[in-house]
Amino acid sequence: MPSVQDGLIHEATSLLALVDAIELFVEEHQSQFTYNTDTSEFFKHIRTLAGLTKKRLVEILEEAGRPNSDQVQLLREIAEEKDHWKVRHTYVKPAADAHTLNLPAPLIKMASEHLGRVQNADAQVVVLLTPETMYFHNRARGSIGDKRAFLEIPYSQSRAFFSNVIIYHELGHYVWASLSDEPRSPQFASLVDAQKKAFDEILLPGIQNQKNLEFSRRVLDNWTQELFCDLFALRHLGPASSFALIDFLSLISTANREIEVTFDSEHPALALRFREQYQRLCEDGWVEAISDMASDHTDLIRRLAAKPEEEYLFVYDDKALPKQFIDAFTPVIPFVHALVAEIAPQAERPSEDFRRWRGEIEDCLLNGVVPSKLLIQGSSLCPTPVSMINAAYCVYLSRLPELMNKLEGQDPDNPEHRRKWINRLEGWTMKAIDDYHLLSLQGVS
Amino acid sequence: MSVNERSAMPTNLQSRSQYLVLAEFSRRAIRALSNYADDGSSELPTDILQHTVDALQAVQQGDKYQFGQRPASALGSYEQLRTLEQVFRRPEEVGEAIALTTGLLKHEGVRDVTKVRKVINLFTELQAKALWNFEQPAPVPSPDLEELCRAFKTA
Numbered sequence: 001m002p003s004v005q006d007g008l009i010h011e012a013t014s015l016l017a018l019v020d021a022i023e024l025f026v027e028e029h030q031s032q033f034t035y036n037t038d039t040s041e042f043f044k045h046i047r048t049l050a051g052l053t054k055k056r057l058v059e060i061l062e063e064a065g066r067p068n069s070d071q072v073q074l075l076r077e078i079a080e081e082k083d084h085w086k087v088r089h090t091y092v093k094p095a096a097d098a099h100t101l102n103l104p105a106p107l108i109k110m111a112s113e114h115l116g117r118v119q120n121a122d123a124q125v126v127v128l129l130t131p132e133t134m135y136f137h138n139r140a141r142g143s144i145g146d147k148r149a150f151l152e153i154p155y156s157q158s159r160a161f162f163s164n165v166i167i168y169h170e171l172g173h174y175v176w177a178s179l180s181d182e183p184r185s186p187q188f189a190s191l192v193d194a195q196k197k198a199f200d201e202i203l204l205p206g207i208q209n210q211k212n213l214e215f216s217r218r219v220l221d222n223w224t225q226e227l228f229c230d231l232f233a234l235r236h237l238g239p240a241s242s243f244a245l246i247d248f249l250s251l252i253s254t255a256n257r258e259i260e261v262t263f264d265s266e267h268p269a270l271a272l273r274f275r276e277q278y279q280r281l282c283e284d285g286w287v288e289a290i291s292d293m294a295s296d297h298t299d300l301i302r303r304l305a306a307k308p309e310e311e312y313l314f315v316y317d318d319k320a321l322p323k324q325f326i327d328a329f330t331p332v333i334p335f336v337h338a339l340v341a342e343i344a345p346q347a348e349r350p351s352e353d354f355r356r357w358r359g360e361i362e363d364c365l366l367n368g369v370v371p372s373k374l375l376i377q378g379s380s381l382c383p384t385p386v387s388m389i390n391a392a393y394c395v396y397l398s399r400l401p402e403l404m405n406k407l408e409g410q411d412p413d414n415p416e417h418r419r420k421w422i423n424r425l426e427g428w429t430m431k432a433i434d435d436y437h438l439l440s441l442q443g444v445s
Numbered sequence: 446m447s448v449n450e451r452s453a454m455p456t457n458l459q460s461r462s463q464y465l466v467l468a469e470f471s472r473r474a475i476r477a478l479s480n481y482a483d484d485g486s487s488e489l490p491t492d493i494l495q496h497t498v499d500a501l502q503a504v505q506q507g508d509k510y511q512f513g514q515r516p517a518s519a520l521g522s523y524e525q526l527r528t529l530e531q532v533f534r535r536p537e538e539v540g541e542a543i544a545l546t547t548g549l550l551k552h553e554g555v556r557d558v559t560k561v562r563k564v565i566n567l568f569t570e571l572q573a574k575a576l577w578n579f580e581q582p583a584p585v586p587s588p589d590l591e592e593l594c595r596a597f598k599t600a
Contacts, residue, residue: 073475076572080468083579087458087465140462142469180513192513199512206596214510215588221512319590322597 004071008064011078012057018085022092023050033099038112038124042095042148046088053081087143091150094128102158103127104426106433108151110385111171114236115149118175118343124148125171129155135248137170139177149174161426162396165244165389168237172229175343187342191335195220202328215265216325219316223268223329224336230273231280231340238286238350238386240393242277243297252296261307263314263326271307276333278305280340285351289358290390295397354387361391366403370428372435385433392429396422463524464579470496470520471572475565482561494550494564496520501543504530524578531583532567532574542567 026043035043060074112125126148130136136152144150151170157163179188199220207213233241246252251270263269278301281287290298309330314321357374361383364371371388373380383391395403401412403421410417474497477490500520503509509526520526533539545563 070479073472073569076468076576077472079576080465080472080572083465083468083576087462090458138459140458142466143462184513188513195512206593208592208596209589210507211586212588212593213507214586216593217510217512218585221510316588317590319594321590322594324597 004075005064008061008071008075008078011075011082012061015078015082015085016054016057018082018089019050019053022085022089023047025096026092029096029099033096033101035099036103036105036108036127038108038148039095039098039126041124042126042144043092045145046092049088053085056081084143087140091126091128091140091144094130094152095126095150097129097155098127098153098158102129102155104159104161104164104430106385106430106437107161107164107167109437110433111151111167114168115171115175119178120147122147126150128152129158131155135166135170137173139174161430162240162244162393162422163248165237165240165393166233166248168233168241169229169245172232173225175232176225176228179339179343185339185342187335187339191224191332191339194332194335195224198328198331202324206322206324219265219325220329220332222266223263224332226267227273227276227333227336228340230277231336232344234277234280235284235340235344235346236386238284238354238390239281239290239298239301240386240390242274242281242301243393243397246297246300251300258313260304261311261313263312265316268329269312271304272309272312274301274304275307276337277301280337283337284346285349285355289351289355290394293394293398295394297397350384350386353384354390357381357383357387358391358394361388362395362399365392365395365425365428366399366406368403368424368428370431370435372432372439382436382439385436388429388432388436392425396425400425460524461579461582463522464528464575464582466522467520467525467528468572468575468579471568471575474568475572478561478565478568481556482558482565485556489549489553491550491553494546498543498546498550500526500529501533501539501546504533505536505539505543524582525575527583528571528574528578531578532570 023046026046030040030043057078060077063069064071064074108125108127112123115123115125124147128150130152131154132152133154133156134152135154138150138152139148140150149171151167153164153167179185199217203216203220204213207216230241230245233245249270260271261269263272267273278287281301309326312323312326314323314325360374360376361371364374371383371391373382400418400421403425404410404412404417410421412418470493474490474493477487477493480487481489497520503511504526509530510523514521514523520529530539533542545560545567549557549560549564
């Protein structure tokens with residue numbers, strides 16, 4: 001009958017094989033592709049962990065050979081270590097797919113810098129390209145390191161720019177998860193107090209059992225978090241983040257009256273989300289700056305924002321649930337706005353730079369010129385990346401035919417032609433953001 | 446978008462990794478307590494024990510999911526508290542675990558090896574369950590919608 005020691009040797013060998021294979025995979029990909037700084041750091045971390053695991057395996061086998069050693073406990077330690085490597089295994093492949101040729105690299109770099117400003121300076125953004133058609137964020141504690149925000153991007157969208165603006169919403173989830181760590185921001189503490197107060201006063205009296213208590217708290221928390229993420233993205237990127245959300249959810253074609261006002265267990269109703277986004281856009285000076293923009297997107301935002309609260313519904317598992325859930329969420333909303341304003345302060349409104357230079361940036365793009373530098377009355381200046389992104393989105397949504405009509409043989413109603421020029425527009429925008437980073441390094445911007 | 450337990454990897458690893466953090470915490474506790482029991486010079490791991498008592502008390506009070514929960518701290522997340530609840534199923538088991546652990550903390554100066562071994566056994570069970578849950582995470586319990594609607598008189 002095999003002894004525990006035999007089992008230990010067997011498991012240690014199996015773990016060693018797994019670690020070696022992952023290490024080799026990383027090494028091969030790093031020799032073939034270029035990765036951005038944060039992903040390179042992640043791979044470096046994986047290789048360091050591989051070295052530590054191998055060292056520990058040697059120690060464990062030595063320890064197992066000593067009299068009175070707790071071999072069962074050592075076996076469990078190997079099992080735990082193996083589980084950590086199963087987690088790492090899952091992250092390494094999609095991260096390896098996200099090399100710089102497969103990414104909107106300037107946008108990721110910008111997101112990483114923004115994250116560094118609202119979190120700690122060493123926070124990192126690692127992109128994972130996945131087979132899901134949905135964007136996700138995640139943060140596997142313990143196995144990989146808390147300072148890494150993993151953004152899951154559908155592989156088909158990896159090179160796009162406009163659709164990937166939505167990563168700022170996902171980044172919001174990472175920031176939200178970090179807010180509960182100590183020390184807490186004063187506004188986050190106030191928000192949690194507001195959640196507790198609203199919950200205790202409005203929902204708790206009607207909750208009879210543990211399952212419903214957990215469910216109700218989770219729902220209220222999910223809604224708060226989703227709204228935070230929307231406003232976090234909007235605070236950093238302005239209306240482009242709302243436009244990206246509309247495009248990603250295909251709301252122009254799929255939204256209907258019932259969907260618009262329905263809360264599910266994870267998300268507030270679109271009507272409420274866009275009402276709050278609209279309010280943020282107003283407060284941050286964006287609404288005025290895009291007031292002349294004619295597009296279905298701006299019309300949709302205004303229409304959703306105007307939906308009366310009385311129409312809101314909460315539906316779970318095809319069943320309408322008590323409206324008290326929505327009543328308990330309403331008092332929390334102002335605290336979400338205050339929290340976003342606290343963690344992303346704005347010395348100067350980004351909307352102001354956009355309002356000032358939007359016309360010139362759009363003119364550049366409509367003439368196929370990368371708008372990194374604008375020539376104004378004989379001198380040059382650099383608009384901010386946020387202004388460039390929003391101006392590019394405005395061209396994309398409302399002036400693309402103007403660009404295409406300047407070119408022979410290009411039909412704005414032809415999807416193939418249209419796609420080609422959207423790709424170009426995205427390329428010019430990314431180049432402009434990249435230039436901004438380079439000019440910043442030279443102290444020009 | 447928010448994370449769903451049923452989503453494909455690696456998204457669902459976010460919550461599953463909480464079980465590994467708990468397994469690691471338990472392993473550290475077992476090691477520290479074993480050293481304390483076997484070696485006269487090691488100190489009682491009071492921080493670990495206090496964390497455990499706090500978490501057990503949260504389970505006892507039915508507060509597994511809280512607003513502003515601190516998943517970063519050991520035994521702070523919903524998944525970790527739920528694992529504790531699975532190990533100590535009956536209310537009296539939770540009470541006994543609290544009494545045992547608190548007893549060690551209260552008599553820090555007295556090296557009662559029998560009691561220490563009992564606490565080690567608690568962590569061993571917790572470690573095994575955490576590793577199991579990593580492989581086979583249990584779904585979040587569904588709410589009782591009928592009762593919820595009845596209670597708010599909208600059914």
